[in-house]
Amino acid sequence: MCLKWCPGGLKHNRVKLHKKDMNIEYYKTIASYYDIICKDLDFDLDFYKSEKVYGKNVLELTSGTGRVSIPLLEAGAKLTCIDISPEMLKILKEKITQHKYSAEVICEDVTKISLYQKFELAILPFHSFMELLGENKQLCTLSRIYRALVPGGRFLCPIHNPTVRKDSVNGCLHSIGVYSLEDGLLHVSGFEQGGHPTVDRFRFYEKFDKSGKLNSKHIVKMKFELISKDSFEEMANRVGFKIKNIYGDYERNSYSDSQSPFIIWDLVKS
Numbered sequence: 001m002c003l004k005w006c007p008g009g010l011k012h013n014r015v016k017l018h019k020k021d022m023n024i025e026y027y028k029t030i031a032s033y034y035d036i037i038c039k040d041l042d043f044d045l046d047f048y049k050s051e052k053v054y055g056k057n058v059l060e061l062t063s064g065t066g067r068v069s070i071p072l073l074e075a076g077a078k079l080t081c082i083d084i085s086p087e088m089l090k091i092l093k094e095k096i097t098q099h100k101y102s103a104e105v106i107c108e109d110v111t112k113i114s115l116y117q118k119f120e121l122a123i124l125p126f127h128s129f130m131e132l133l134g135e136n137k138q139l140c141t142l143s144r145i146y147r148a149l150v151p152g153g154r155f156l157c158p159i160h161n162p163t164v165r166k167d168s169v170n171g172c173l174h175s176i177g178v179y180s181l182e183d184g185l186l187h188v189s190g191f192e193q194g195g196h197p198t199v200d201r202f203r204f205y206e207k208f209d210k211s212g213k214l215n216s217k218h219i220v221k222m223k224f225e226l227i228s229k230d231s232f233e234e235m236a237n238r239v240g241f242k243i244k245n246i247y248g249d250y251e252r253n254s255y256s257d258s259q260s261p262f263i264i265w266d267l268v269k270s
């Protein structure tokens with residue numbers, strides 16, 4: 001069943017978010033739930049680990065709570081993690097300490113990074129490049145990553161294939177999942193609308209106690225952008241990257257415009 005969201009519903013709940021801080025607020029609100037929701041999300045880990053990261057200087061952009069960082073540290077990468085959200089990074093730092101790993105963790109906007117150290121590999125996992133809204137921010141980020149690489153260094157940047165992804169940007173409310181908490185259950189649902197190219201994502205986080213009584217409800221909103229292959233390619237070329245490969249999925253199958261779920265860019269600093 002598809003429930004269309006009525007815009008009046010949001011007004012009724014008095015959601016007021018300032019456009020500028022919307023994505024930062026989103027991660028601030030959901031940081032404590034993030035690992036619960038992403039517990040079994042490992043679809044891309046082998047892809048990054050197969051880069052033979054042992055002993056390599058790796059720059060991980062938008063690292064969040066370390067879903068990818070911890071496996072990379074485990075595989076012996078010398079890791080620098082960057083993320084704009086202090087709340088997400090607090091959790092990452094706790095995990096690094098807990099595992100007795102060592103990594104540089106920097107709270108910074110990826111559109112503004114300027115790093116002294118140079119890296120052999122940079123990654124920006126989980127399609128989060130799409131959270132950088134507008135060509136200006138996307139170009140700034142690509143150019144700063146280019147500068148942070150050694151000559152011959154690579155940048156792996158997966159994004160969604162907009163041709164396929166746009167089908168789920170349909171305003172239909174659906175359940176994301178139900179997760180066990182120590183004191184009850186968390187139910188996450190949501191919908192997405194727009195997509196020309198900015199998508200508005202609404203998520204509902206509802207906590208129930210063990211008797212099924214609703215304890216709390218958060219409505220959070222964030223934005224991301226559907227980025228066309230041509231537009232990404234043009235920006236990557238403009239900052240000096242050469243395209244080494246374009247994969248359509250994390251098994252490194254070749255990209256098909258009509259069918260691939262992802263566009264995974266493997267770029268080289270020439």
Ligand SMILES: C[S@@+](CC[C@H](N)C(=O)[O-])C[C@H]1O[C@@H](n2cnc3c(N)ncnc32)[C@H](O)[C@@H]1O
Pocket residue numbers: 023027038061062063064065066067068082083084085088108109110111125126128131132
């Ligand atoms: C979907 S989460 C991905 C986290 C992690 N990479 C993973 O795979 O689980 C997106 C992350 O991007 C971060 N982010 C979004 N915009 C950013 C920006 N401009 N600069 C740095 N981090 C940003 C958010 O704070 C959030 O932690």
